[in-house]
Amino acid sequence: MRWEAFLDHVQERGEYATPQEAERAARTVLALLGAHLVGEVRAELAARLPETFAVILLNPLQATEPLPPERFLRATAAWIEGATEQTVAWDVSAVLSVTADAAGEELTRRILLQLPPGYDLLFGRPERA
Template identity: 60%
Template sequence: MTISREDFLARVVERGEYRGDAEADHAARVVLALLGEHLVGGERAELAESLPETYASLLRDARPTGEALTAERFVEAVVGWIDGATPATAQWDIGAVLSTLADLAPDELIGRVLDQLPDGYDLLFGHPLPA
């Protein structure tokens, strides 16, 4: 069973220490849409299944770019989509959304997703890989 939109947002609000649902919703929409552009194949669809439909469609329906951004460039891209964001606040937003997603998806799936992405995304998902 997929988590409800309200429960997902509540988790993101808590992790991101947002003032309310609107701020968390905006961060989730930006992060998931950008992530969707950098994932391909079954992993993207499987990951989307862990989310409420509102957010699953952003991940699932994004047009793939063909080459994933480095983790640093992913943070920079989020800065460009959130008014007033800095690299530090964007990293906070990304962490709040992706660590929530990582808690909802099976660890094995997160591992396959991380295998598809450049180095550094493990930290964005809150799942640091062994050195």
Template identity: 45%
Template sequence: MRWNELIQQVRVSGQYTTDAEAERVLRAVLTVLGAHITGDERRALTRCLPVEAACILARQTPAAQPLTAPEFVDAVAGRLGDLTPPAARWGVGSVLGVVADCAGDDLTRRITALLPRGYALLFGRAELAPAA
């Protein structure tokens, strides 16, 4: 997949009116995500994405403490500056849903297993509770 194709997928998923708007949200989400995915999962994800997206992920310094899913959305909103919380949640879900499709189910499960509860929903996946 090429960078412009990824932007188009985010534009369609997020129902953005311009490529520039979709790219802006894509870059913000990838920047925050890059600090929270490390190791083999980060390397595997960078291989699934266009070079430009892989570079955004790989440039990020790993976070000392993982963000909760709501904190992740807030961090993206903070990077974008002008989004309401619902708009930020929509943008995060739009981007991470496309990323999950690129990564496939196995890698997406591995990534969400490393992150705090709540991220599976951001990736557009069900988060099942373990059987008691």
């Protein structure tokens, strides 16, 4: 997926006023997601993202433990200035649903298998894990 198309979709789903807001959310969410994915799944997802976001996904800080969705949201909120639990859930869902679209159903299923239960909703794929 091209950079502009990815950001346009994030901006639309997140109802962001500017592309910069969509980019900030995408960078933050994908960096944290990258810390939770490993191996072939992370590499395949990176190959389907725009190059800048692929680099972010592939060069994350390492997570010491898999975060359940609620803690993932709190961790994301800590990185987005002014975020609340409600706004960060919107941010994460906007980015991860576009990421799932770029990944396709089969790869999204494998991504969800690497994450703790509950991420399916954040990816816009309820109960498909």
